Structures are given as structure tokens and as C-alpha cells.
Amino acid sequence: MALTALKKKSARLPDLSRIPAVDEVGVNERVARFQTRSIKKAAKVEALKLILSMIDLTTLEGQDTPGKVKQLCQKAIHLHDALPGLPHVAAVCVYPTMVSVAKEALAGHDINIASVATAFPSGMSTLKVKLDDTRMAVKAGATEIDMVISRGRFLAGDYRYVFDEIVAVKEACGDVHLKVILETGELGTLDRVRKASVLAMHAGADFIKTSTGKIQPAATMQVTLVMLQAIRDFYKETGKMVGMKPAGGISTSKLAIHYLVMLHETLGNAWMTPEWFRFGASSLANDVLMQLMKQSTGVYQSPDYFSKD
Amino acid sequence: MAAKRLAVAKTYKIYIGGKFPRTESGRYFSFEDKQGNVVANMCRGSRKDFRNSVVAARKAQPGWAKASAYLRSQILYRIAEMLEGRRDQFIAELQLQGAAARAAEKEVDLSIDRLIYFAGWADKYQQVFSAVNPVNSSHFNFSVLEPTGVVSILAPDDSGLLGLISNIAPAIVGGNTCVVLASESKPLSAVSFAEVLHASDVPGGVVNILTGFRSELTEFFASHMDVNAIVYCDGRKAVARTVQELAADNIKRVIARDQVDWLRDAQDPYLIRDTQEVKTTWHPIGT
Numbered sequence: 001m002a003l004t005a006l007k008k009k010s011a012r013l014p015d016l017s018r019i020p021a022v023d024e025v026g027v028n029e030r031v032a033r034f035q036t037r038s039i040k041k042a043a044k045v046e047a048l049k050l051i052l053s054m055i056d057l058t059t060l061e062g063q064d065t066p067g068k069v070k071q072l073c074q075k076a077i078h079l080h081d082a083l084p085g086l087p088h089v090a091a092v093c094v095y096p097t098m099v100s101v102a103k104e105a106l107a108g109h110d111i112n113i114a115s116v117a118t119a120f121p122s123g124m125s126t127l128k129v130k131l132d133d134t135r136m137a138v139k140a141g142a143t144e145i146d147m148v149i150s151r152g153r154f155l156a157g158d159y160r161y162v163f164d165e166i167v168a169v170k171e172a173c174g175d176v177h178l179k180v181i182l183e184t185g186e187l188g189t190l191d192r193v194r195k196a197s198v199l200a201m202h203a204g205a206d207f208i209k210t211s212t213g214k215i216q217p218a219a220t221m222q223v224t225l226v227m228l229q230a231i232r233d234f235y236k237e238t239g240k241m242v243g244m245k246p247a248g249g250i251s252t253s254k255l256a257i258h259y260l261v262m263l264h265e266t267l268g269n270a271w272m273t274p275e276w277f278r279f280g281a282s283s284l285a286n287d288v289l290m291q292l293m294k295q296s297t298g299v300y301q302s303p304d305y306f307s308k309d
Numbered sequence: 310m311a312a313k314r315l316a317v318a319k320t321y322k323i324y325i326g327g328k329f330p331r332t333e334s335g336r337y338f339s340f341e342d343k344q345g346n347v348v349a350n351m352c353r354g355s356r357k358d359f360r361n362s363v364v365a366a367r368k369a370q371p372g373w374a375k376a377s378a379y380l381r382s383q384i385l386y387r388i389a390e391m392l393e394g395r396r397d398q399f400i401a402e403l404q405l406q407g408a409a410a411r412a413a414e415k416e417v418d419l420s421i422d423r424l425i426y427f428a429g430w431a432d433k434y435q436q437v438f439s440a441v442n443p444v445n446s447s448h449f450n451f452s453v454l455e456p457t458g459v460v461s462i463l464a465p466d467d468s469g470l471l472g473l474i475s476n477i478a479p480a481i482v483g484g485n486t487c488v489v490l491a492s493e494s495k496p497l498s499a500v501s502f503a504e505v506l507h508a509s510d511v512p513g514g515v516v517n518i519l520t521g522f523r524s525e526l527t528e529f530f531a532s533h534m535d536v537n538a539i540v541y542c543d544g545r546k547a548v549a550r551t552v553q554e555l556a557a558d559n560i561k562r563v564i565a566r567d568q569v570d571w572l573r574d575a576q577d578p579y580l581i582r583d584t585q586e587v588k589t590t591w592h593p594i595g596t
Contacts (some may be wrong), residue, residue, distance in 0.1 A: 299558065300360050302535030 354469015
């Protein structure tokens, strides 16, 4: 079987006993520090534009219709035409059945199409179904796949299964970028977040992502910091860069800027691009746009004058 | 000999979204009594405090507008009850702000009565101002009032309590939420009134009260795109011009109350009407 062949080729389950324990108090204090940084004026404008370019504009609801997805894609292309010189978002993120709709709507634009796959959001299905799900999304034209790990297996201690599954999905993706969702809200402790991060990166994840957005808490600065530190240590160990995507619950510009500060002070400039860092969000874009309009006009803005997403 | 008890001074803070934070700017200005003694350090609110207040007011508005007229009435009545219970404190504060004893007493009593007055209008103004309109076609045509939304209020400077209440009550009784800049020269009673609101079942965010400098904050009260109407009580031409020019950007309703004698003139349902929008519906009917 392809899975065993691949295992022989490269990926090996890392020694998870060697992962350092996370100092939760230290993490909290470090996070509190990031939130005291003051980013104003020109630096703020630059930060806001960078945030826009890092957004994966997302709609993942049972009620999604082709019309809704087209509207989202239109928003991705035309964030706010009243304000010239804005970047476009990094990607739109949809369910596999909506990928073809998004592909048509985004034709001719340099915006990625991310699709969730592998029985999102619970991940409760067989490997075969998950791989078919992935292949379907790739075939429909997704350029990025956001998979979920099997949290139940992970919590039961079946790390081998979780690892093999990521390896198999990565193989099904081919050249398409793979983001691995840890769903940190279900992992419970920062130690497990760190462990899952290491596992996913060794299995071949191009990105690690905090949450599906369906579970509370979604992304927090604490789990994001732990994951960034895992990425840093993985890079030191292997020389391979891995991207980070906090998703869910980041809805204000101020908070997003705090994430950028954390990114900068943990991983440095190399990661400060949409290629290596993304925000999974929907309402964040409008808040950033309102802030940018405020910076350019001096007048506080109202959501009434911005397109809905 | 027993030592004289050390006084416990009150910290006067601003009121945003049902909470009493200090200004995010960390600035303050001193309020002095007639003899020049510092009575309190007041928060010198910033434009960001105002922005946060508008966010809170906007969030609270749909729920408050949906509350039944009966409930809004009850809540306004409750504010009056709470104010009655703290009558002496308010009289003392007005005296600290320079009022004579008799005048202070009168202002507090009128304030309580004014709340009762507007509480009574909660389930009546709609009948008075709505209409069924005769039209020359097969339509049932009617007009009803709807709250305009978020109202920013530059409260009168000369009437620290009564003027404040006479502007807040008609705005909120009609389902609006508001952000108020308290009197700059008489700010104490506004903060104490926020405490009364807090204890009166007024949902957080429905009334937000800032203290600070008029010269600094007026332009933001007038220009904010997410504010639907502005009330100002300042007779100066320059202020009127600033407010009207900046309010034009998102066609805010501009209400000037610069010629009002708060002791006498403000018992008036048209004050409620000021911050309402008329919605007219054409409903087809058979001939």
C-alpha cells in the first residue's frame, strides 16, 4: 500500500518523550507582554495592510450557498475600492463542494483557494473517506487543504495513527499545501498542543493551524505562542520552515496586531509574509478596513459603509 | 482623644458598556470647589474612550429597541426611584458644584420628576406621533416611529444633572442608545448618575457617560460614522458650525438644544420625537 511505502521513504514518528514541557505561567506572562506593545500611525497602517494580505477569508457553514461563496470571493478581490492601494487577501477558505464555485469566481486573480477536508470539523471518519474527501477538493481546484487531526485518537494516546493519517493526507495532497488543524480547544493543555504541533510538522505539514472555528475556545494567543515556539524549534532542528495559522476568534485589528508582534518576536521577519502566516477569519477583514479608513480620513467608521462578508 | 476619621474619597470614573473603567488615556483633570480645593480628579476622556462607547452603544441598541415600551417605561421609572433614594447625595454634590442649597434641592427634585415624566411617555409617544395617512390609491398607508440608533449627546455645561437627564431620558425612552459628554464645569453629578443607572436595570451600553474636555471631543462626537444623531446644547456659533459640518458626512440628525431653560422647558414629548425616524408603509388593499 502507498501508505507503507511513504513511511519507509521519509516520515518517521518523532520521539515524543523528548518534547519539553510548557511553562504555562511563563506563556501567560509572555503573551501579556506582547499586548503592551503600542503600534501607531505609519507602522500601524503597514501592519494593517500586512494583516489584510494574510487573511484567509472564510465561510464554513452548513448554510453556505454558491451565491454566498461568490459574494465572499468578490469581497476577496474588492476589499474596499474606496481605499486604493490595498492588498488582496491570501485565500478564501470553503468546504470541498464549494471549491469549484470559488475557482470560477476567482479566475484570473492571484488568490488561493483553501478547502477544508478530512471530515471537517470533527474528523470522525475512516482514513479512506478522509483521503477521498481530500482528493475531491484537490481535483476541484483547491490550492490549499486544511485537514483536521483525529483528536479522539490523539487523546487516547494513539499518536502513530494520527501521524500516519497526516502522512497519508499529505500524500493525497501532492503539491497542494497542507495545513493541519490541531483543534487546540479540544486538546485541553498546552503540553498536548506542543506535542500535536511536533507530530504534525514531522508528518509533513506545511502549516499548522489552531482551530476549526467550531469549538470554543478557538485561537488564543497562548496556544499560538506555544505553536510558534514549536515551529521555531523544528526549524532549528531540521532547517525546514513551517507556517502558522491561528483561526477563529480573532475579530479586531488590535488583537491581530498583537499576533503580528508575537510572530515577529518569536519567529522573526522571515515569517512575516502571507506565505508563512495566515489569519483564519471572516469579520476581521472589515475591522481592519475600518481602521485603515480611520487612519486615512481621521473619522471613525461604521460597518454600515463596508460590504458584508 | 480619638483621632479624626480619615475621609474615604470617591474615585470618579467614566461609564462605558455598563462598566466603570478609567479613561484609556490615563489623563485626568481636577475638579475644584468654590474655595479652590481639589474635590476630585476626573477622567479626561479621550477619543478612544468615545470610540469604545460607540461600540458598546451600537451593540446594545437592537436589544434595547426591541424591549417592550412597557419595560422601557419601568426601567426609566426605576432610575427615578434610585435617584430618589440618593437624593441627599446629589443635593450635596450640586452644592459642591456651586449651587445654593435651595436651588440644588429643586434641581434634584425636578430631575426625578423628569424621569417619571418621560417614563410615562414610553408607551404613548408612538400613538401621538404615528399616523394613518389618506392616499389616492388602493393602499393602506401608515407612518410609525423607529429609533434612529446611536445618539451622541454633548450635555449642557450649565446644568450638570437636570440638563443631563433631560437629554438622556427622551433619547433612551424611544429605544435609542447614547454616548454622553458630561458637563465640563459640573461633572460630578454625571458620574454619580451613571452609578444610579447602573443600579437601575438599564442594560449595559444603553447609556455611556464620559467626562472630559468639550474642545477636544466635540469633533469626534460629530464626525463618527456609526453615530446616527447628535444633540448639542451649546450656544456658541463656532461649535454649531463644527457640529453641523462634521455631522453632514453621514447625514446625522443634528439637534440643537442651545436655548432651553432646563428648569422649565424640557417636559416635552417633542424631545422624544427629535431622535426618531418616521417609517411609512404602503400596504396594498382591495378596493
